[in-house]
Amino acid sequence: MSPAALLREMFAQAVATALPARSLPDFLPAxxxxxxxxxxxxxxxxxxxxxxxxxxxxxxxxxxxxxxxxxxxxxxxxxxxxxxxxxxxxxxxxxxxxxxxxxxxxxxxxxxxxxxxxxxxxxxxxxxxxxxxxxxxxxxxxxxxxxxxxxxxxxxxxxxxxxxxxxxxxxxxxxxxxxxxxxxxxxxxxxxxxxxxxxxxxxxxxxxxxxxxxxxxxxxxxxxxxxxxxxxxxxxxxxxxxxxxxxxxxTPLASLLAAARWAEGQGLRTLVLGDSIEGEAREVAKVMAGIALSARRHGQPLAPPLAILSGGETTVTVRGSGRGGRNAEFLLALALALDGAPDIHAIACDTDGIDGSEDNAGAILTPDSLTRARALGLDPAARLDDNDAYGFFAALNDLVVTGPTRTNVNDFRAILIR
CATH class of the missing domain: 3.40.50.10180 (Glycerate kinase, MOFRL-like N-terminal domain)
Structure with missing residues (x-):
């Protein structure tokens, strides 16, 4: 299975676990x-x-x-x-x-x-x-x-x-x-x-x-x-x-754990960093990039093949005029922090199917995202400064569009190191 397919299926597993048809009936009172x-x-x-x-x-x-x-x-x-x-x-x-x-x-x-x-x-x-x-x-x-x-x-x-x-x-x-x-x-x-x-x-x-x-x-x-x-x-x-x-x-944690179990069934190690991660999306991305690079270079905290999962709700302080969404902004900042490191892919999506006010759930990041963007004449750092992560990933055809999922356990992020 391709890295993108693995990441999309992890997200699908997280969403499915939170669907009301699965989670609600046992809690109905008399x-x-x-x-x-x-x-x-x-x-x-x-x-x-x-x-x-x-x-x-x-x-x-x-x-x-x-x-x-x-x-x-x-x-x-x-x-x-x-x-x-x-x-x-x-x-x-x-x-x-x-x-x-x-x-x-x-x-x-x-x-x-x-x-x-x-x-x-x-x-x-x-x-x-x-x-x-x-x-x-x-x-x-x-x-x-x-x-x-x-x-x-x-x-x-x-x-x-x-x-x-x-x-x-x-x-x-x-x-x-x-x-x-x-x-x-x-x-x-x-x-x-x-x-x-x-x-x-x-x-x-x-x-x-x-x-x-x-x-x-x-x-x-x-x-x-x-x-x-x-x-x-x-x-x-x-x-x-x-x-x-x-x-x-x-809960967000139940969805993260469901995605982790599925990933382990595909032969991946998993590291769940938590379901309550907050902070500016671009700052959280820098931390996540550091963990992913350490895993790839040193096998710490775990060696590849590895999926690093996290949830929570990052924020974006809007200073530009572009189209964004906190998950797309996270991924664009992650791309810049990884700087084309090989064998690292990622997904970040909102489990409700809507990243902020846009029509996408989030996006997919690949090791060559920056290279492909620059070949199209895009300046990734300038796009981040303008809060235009949506436009960046749309140009690469790497948006994740699911439509409304009719559930919501917040953001889902997965970084795959092969």
Whole structure:
């Protein structure tokens, strides 16, 4: 099997392990005496809803919101497609409808909340006095600032009427069960989709600190709201969350380990560096290049044939005007750091099938990527400076395009040393 085929199949194994059809059914609770209301938000929301419908033994109603193009046919649960990574009017309407659906429930009722990556942007119900335009402005600034997802979602929670435990509080006294596919480093359930059903350990002061640290010039309404801080998110021990439970049904680590097992079956040694790697994509690439070169030259930490696997969520501080995506940027920086070293190939893809806001999941790197690019008149370093990794790999015909996978356990990276 060619190096590219090996890498693509490792990625496929990682995605397959996280698909709701495989991961979700065992976590479904018993039906309640009363009503079952299924709600959800995220890139996997529609496929998760399909699985619930297929396995649920009794009546149910519901609504889930997913990214445009990530929908799936459901017969009893309404599926709404909305904007991501920035919220739009469709997401706003869906969030308002979901909030209304959980009102007036009783202790005999059950709310199933299907959470997955992307839910923060898709479930947009701004706090009083804040407009959708305000939230979009802050979100765009944060996404381009290089902020970690936990910091971005801290701010989102404190500009919301629905996130950070507020949805479960509104559903009380009904039982509120969150079934989550994790896309965040460390699998912190309060960060996945900004935790609408989970107590929030962060504060208004934390949100203000994130904006200050990243020098975000937020709209006046946002600054006033965060400074007022009179309506804090529900905290651990809040009685309104006494009947809220959370189960993580799929994780980045499980997908990495599945890919590793498959690779070992192909005769490769494997080294899983972790599922929670964060930092600037180009800086992470330099570290990964050093490990790969050490393995090739010295057989340390392991000798080839070797697959080095990692997950997490890198960030990109946008300074250029090109088309990017954090996985493509990682690979372009990796190419420069490896400088054409032979026998080293790599893949980096987002398991949701979308690298940032582009139409690719990621890309493939080969030992001759820089040589082929320069033959086409491309300057790899200049492309990286312009955050144009998408354009770089598109010119080489090395983009990985899968379309929406309808799951999301964050980034998957594999470096193959033969």
């Amino acid at each position: 039906p309640p005496q009363g009503r079952t209301v299924v709600i959800g938000a995220g890139k996997a929301a529609a496929s998760m809803a399909q699985v619930v419908e297929a396995h649920w033994p009794g009546p149910l109603t519901g609504l889930v919101v997913t990214r445009t193009g990530h929908g799936a046919a459901c017969s009893r649960i309404r599926v709404v497609e909305a904007g991501h990574p920035l919220p739009d009017a469709d997401g706003l309407a869906a969030a308002a409808a979901i909030f209304d659906m959980v009102g007036g429930l009783t202790a005999d009722d059950l709310v199933l909340f299907l959470a997955s990556g992307g839910g923060s942007a898709l479930l947009a119900l701004p706090a009083p006095g804040i407009s959708l335009a305000d939230k979009r402005a802050v979100g765009a600034a944060l996404l381009g600032s290089g902020a970690a997802i936990a910091d971005i979602n801290c701010v989102r929670k404190h500009l919301s009427s629905i996130k950070g435990g507020r949805l479960a509080a509104a559903a009380f006294p009904a039982r509120f069960v969150t079934l989550a596919i994790s896309d965040v480093p460390g699998d912190d359930p309060s960060t996945i989709a900004s935790g609408p059903g989970i107590a929030d350990p962060t504060s208004f002061a934390d949100a203000r600190a994130v904006l200050d640290r990243r020098a975000i010039k937020a709209p006046d309404a946002v600054r006033r709201h965060l400074a007022d801080a009179h309506d804090e998110t529900p905290k651990p021990g809040d009685p309104r969350l006494a009947r809220a439970e959370t189960f993580i049904v799929a």
